[in-house]
Amino acid sequence: MRIGVPAVCLLAVVAGVTAAACGKRGAPIPPNVRIPAAVDKIEAIRLGNDVYVTFTLPVTNIDKSIPIDIQRVEVYGYTGTMPPGAARFAEAGSIITTIPVVAPPKTDADAAPLPPPDPSAGALPGTAVTIVDTLTQDELIQGRVLVDPRRPEPIAPVAEVSQPTVLRRFYLALPVSIRGRFGPPGMQAELALTALPDPPSDVRARYDASAIALTWEPSGGLLGFLLDRPLPPESTPFIGSVQTPAAGGAQPAPDAAVPSGPTTYNVYRELGLDPLELPLAGGRPPWTTPLPMPINPMGLAATSTTDELQLHRQRCYTVRAQRGALMSEPSSRACFTPIDIFPPVAPGGLAAVASEGGISLIWEPNNEPDLDGYLILRREPGDATLRQLTPTPVKDARYRDTDVQSGQRYIYSVVAVDTHVPLPNVSVESEQVEETAR
Numbered sequence: 001m002r003i004g005v006p007a008v009c010l011l012a013v014v015a016g017v018t019a020a021a022c023g024k025r026g027a028p029i030p031p032n033v034r035i036p037a038a039v040d041k042i043e044a045i046r047l048g049n050d051v052y053v054t055f056t057l058p059v060t061n062i063d064k065s066i067p068i069d070i071q072r073v074e075v076y077g078y079t080g081t082m083p084p085g086a087a088r089f090a091e092a093g094s095i096i097t098t099i100p101v102v103a104p105p106k107t108d109a110d111a112a113p114l115p116p117p118d119p120s121a122g123a124l125p126g127t128a129v130t131i132v133d134t135l136t137q138d139e140l141i142q143g144r145v146l147v148d149p150r151r152p153e154p155i156a157p158v159a160e161v162s163q164p165t166v167l168r169r170f171y172l173a174l175p176v177s178i179r180g181r182f183g184p185p186g187m188q189a190e191l192a193l194t195a196l197p198d199p200p201s202d203v204r205a206r207y208d209a210s211a212i213a214l215t216w217e218p219s220g221g222l223l224g225f226l227l228d229r230p231l232p233p234e235s236t237p238f239i240g241s242v243q244t245p246a247a248g249g250a251q252p253a254p255d256a257a258v259p260s261g262p263t264t265y266n267v268y269r270e271l272g273l274d275p276l277e278l279p280l281a282g283g284r285p286p287w288t289t290p291l292p293m294p295i296n297p298m299g300l301a302a303t304s305t306t307d308e309l310q311l312h313r314q315r316c317y318t319v320r321a322q323r324g325a326l327m328s329e330p331s332s333r334a335c336f337t338p339i340d341i342f343p344p345v346a347p348g349g350l351a352a353v354a355s356e357g358g359i360s361l362i363w364e365p366n367n368e369p370d371l372d373g374y375l376i377l378r379r380e381p382g383d384a385t386l387r388q389l390t391p392t393p394v395k396d397a398r399y400r401d402t403d404v405q406s407g408q409r410y411i412y413s414v415v416a417v418d419t420h421v422p423l424p425n426v427s428v429e430s431e432q433v434e435e436t437a438r
Contacts, residue, residue, distance in 0.1 A: 034061060034069040034177060034179070034181075035061055035062050035069065035177055035181050035182075035183050035184075036058050036060075036061055036062070036068050036069060036070040036175035036176070036177055036183040037058040037059075037060050037061060037062050037064075037068070037175070037183060037184075038058065038062075038175070038183055038184045038185060038186030038187075039055050039056070039057070039058060039073070039173040039174075039175060039186040039187065040056075040058075040186045040187055041055055041056045041187065042054070042055035042171060042172075042173055042186070042187050042188070042189045043055070043189055044169070044171050044189035044190065044191050045191075045291060046169075046191050046326065046327070047292065047320065047327050047330075048196060048199075048320065048327060048328060048329035048330060049134060049135040049196075049329065050132050050133070050134050050135075051132070051133040051134075051135060051169065051171075051191070052130055052131075052132055052289070052291045053075060053096075053130065053131050053132075053133060053171050053173075053189060054128060054129070054130040054291070055128070055129065055173050055189075056126065056127070056128050056129075057070075057073060057099075057101060057123060057124070057125050057126060057127055057128075057129065057175075058070070058125065058126075058175055058183070059125045059126040062183065062184060067103060067104075068103075068125050069177045069178055069179075070101045070125060070175050070176070070177060070178070070183075071100070071101060071176055071177060071178045071180075072098050072099060072100050072101055072122075072175075072176050073098070073099045073101060073129075073173050073174065073175050073176070074090070074095055074097075074098050074099075074173070074174050074176060075095070075096045075097050075098075075099070075131060075171065075172075075173050075174075076089055076090050076093040076094065076095055076096065076171070076172050076173075076174065077093055077094060077096050077133055077139065077169060077170065077171050078092055078093030078094070078143050078169070078170045078171075078172075079139055079140065079141065079142060079143045079167055079168070079169050079170075079193065080142055080143050080145070080167065080168065080170070081142070081165070081166070081167060081168065083168075083170040083188060083190065084146055084170075085146075086172070086185035086188070087185065088146055089170075089172045089174075089185060089188075090172075090174060090182075091146065092143060092144050092145070092146050093143065093144075093170070093172070094139075094143075096131065096133050096171075097131050097286065097287070099122070099123055099129055099131070099287045100121065100122035100123070101122050101123055101124070101125060101175075102121050102122035102123070102124060103125075104124055104125065120285055123285075123287055123288075129287040129288065130287065130288065130289050130290065130291060131286065131287050131289065132286075132289050133171075135169070135193075139169070140167070140193060141167070142167065166192050166193065166194055167192075167193045168190050168191065168192050168193060169190065169191055169192075169193055170188050170189070170190045171188060171189040171190070172185055172186075172188050172189075173186065191325075192326075194326060196326055196327075196328050196329065197219050197220075197263060197321040197322065197323045197326065197327075197328040198219045198220045198321065198328060199219065199319075199320065199321060199328040199329045199330060199331045200216040200217055200218065200219050200265060200303070200319045200320075200321055200328075200331045201216065201217045201331060201332070202216060202217045202332075203215075203216045203317060203318070203319055203331050203332060203333075203334040204216070204334060205317055205334045205336060207309055207338050208342070209309075209342035210309065211306045211307065211308065211309055212306060212307040212308070212309055212338070213304070213306055214267060214304060214305050214306065214307065214317055214319075214334075215303060215304045216265070216303050216304075216319045216331060217303065218263070218303050218321075219263050219265075219321035219328065220263075261323050261324045262301070262323070263321050263322065263323050264299030264300055264301055264321075264322045264323075265296075265299065265300045265301075265302075265303065265319055265320070265321055265322065266294035266296060266299060266300070266319070266320050266322055266327065267294055267295050267296055267300070267305055267307075267317060267318075267319050268292050268293075268294055268295070268317065268318045268319070268320070268330065269295050269307065269315055269316070269317055270315065270316040270317075270318075270333075271310075271313060271314070271315050272313055272314030272315065272337075294320075295307055299322055309338060310338065311338050311339065311340050312337065312338070312339065312340070313337065313338075314335060314336070314337045315335070315336070315337070315338075316333045316334065316335040317333070317334045317335075318330035318331050318332075318333055318334075319331045340370070340418070340420045340425065341425065342425060343416075343418065343425035343426055343427045343428075344366050344368045344371055344416035344417070344418055344425065344427045345366060345368075345416070345427055346415070346416065346427045346428045346429065346430050347363045347364060347365075347366060347374060347397070347414045347415070347416055347427070347430045348363065348364045348430065348431075349362075349363050349364040350362075350363040350412070350413070350414055350430045350431055350432075350433050351363070351433060352412055352433045352434070352435035353435070354435050354436060354437055354438050355438065356438055357402060357438075358400050358401055358402040358404055358437070359400070359401045359404055359410060359412075359435050359437055360398070360399075360400045360401075361376065361398065361399045361400070361401065361412055361414070361433075362397065362398045363397050363398075363414055363430065364397065365397040366397075366416045366427075368416070368418060370418045370419045370420070371416060371417075371418055371419075372393050372417050372418055372419045372424060373392075373393025373394050373395045373416075373417060374390075374393055374394045374395075374397065374399075374414050374415065374416055374417070375388055375389075375390055375393055375394070375414070375415050375417060375426075376388070376389040376390045376394065376399050376401070376412065376414055377389060377412065377413040377414065377415065377429065378401065378410055378411065378412050378413075379410070379411040379412075380408070380410060381408060381409055381410075386411070386413055386429070386432075389401065389403075393417050404437035405437060406437050406438055407436065407437065408436065408437050409434060409435070409436045409437075410434070410435060410436075410437065411432050411433070411434050412432065412433050412434075412435070413429040413430050413431070413432045413433075414429070414430045415427050415428070415429055415430070
């Protein structure tokens with residue numbers, strides 16, 4: 001087939017347009033940056049020489065893309081008056097712990113949900129984790145100070161700039177991708193390493209049928225108790241002998257190494273294992289350590305408090321002294337297991353009424369939560385001892401005795417029993433009543 005010149009030109013034009021359309025470039029698409037985002041929420045709380053560092057794992061990469069490319073999070077600590085630069089924090093500080101991070105299970109919309117991953121394998125993105133940094137002597141002194149060799153030495157002396165004198169502890173969490181690439185540094189947590197109050201001593205516990213009473217000696221003993229409470233102002237012996245400081249005069253600066261404020265106390269309770277609760281397989285991962293919470297909602301000014309009673313489960317109590325935002329080391333532990341040794345109260349208002357075929361008894365019911373019932377005691381004529389009439393406890397506060405002989409006089413009493421095993425606690429006897437059977 002022969003093609004003319006105009007047809008050839010038309011084909012060339014169409015081919016050119018097609019080629020131009022295939023080679024057209026659109027807006028550039030940025031590549032996915034597979035680096036985890038920074039940790040933007042972190043907090044440090046000091047209890048004695050234990051620092052609880054809590055932060056939230058990131059859920060996206062630095063470009064907000066998902067799923068996040070993360071393998072672990074490394075937590076670093078540094079002690080100094082000033083924090084090192086964020087870019088060189090890991091170089092100046094020391095690594096405290098490494099938290100492995102596992103990817104959430106991928107599920108199909110139509111498939112059955114998969115079980116959650118093993119907690120011991122790692123933490124999930126987006127979860128809050130808590131680790132404990134136990135401060136040693138090496139962590140209570142100035143850490144490594146980095147010097148930039150590219151910075152020239154000052155030629156002329158510069159004016160002195162006031163620097164903090166109290167050492168501080170700084171924390172930074174750095175996420176790491178699967179390929180080992182560090183994410184950007186995020187927020188830092190910090191706290192002052194000021195002197196701790198003395199822990200309380202001689203924690204004692206006693207309990208009765210309603211509550212547990214706790215007492216302890218004050219922080220620093222009697223001297224600490226007296227120094228912690230300001231003395232009332234004394235009257236001056238002569239008029240005009242009091243000298244007021246000149247206006248604008250320098251006042252003594254408080255010692256920044258000593259926490260300010262009155263001493264208060266926080267009480268902590270540790271319960272023994274619940275026999276009905278299954279223990280965690282493999283134990284609790286170290287990054288899920290809970291922050292100890294006191295049983296008192298606010299600091300206690302007194303050196304005593306009470307706690308609710310829970311029987312037959314071991315419990316240990318410790319007390320920490322608090323000044324300002326700092327808490328002391330815990331006191332010695334006071335451990336015990338409360339046992340039910342408290343019988344019910346004696347039933348009251350016992351009355352007896354005789355009728356044909358028996359004698360009816362009625363009394364006021366007890367209100368103990370562990371009450372099991374009542375035992376009826378009876379003494380017959382010629383017998384000097386009250387004997388148990390009912391083999392098992394009676395649940396209601398009434399009873400009819402039909403095992404009687406007409407014309408005989410009987411003496412009754414009632415005792416209350418609880419559910420304690422193996423032997424119940426028994427109350428004292430109620431008042432005795434007498435009645436003659438018809």
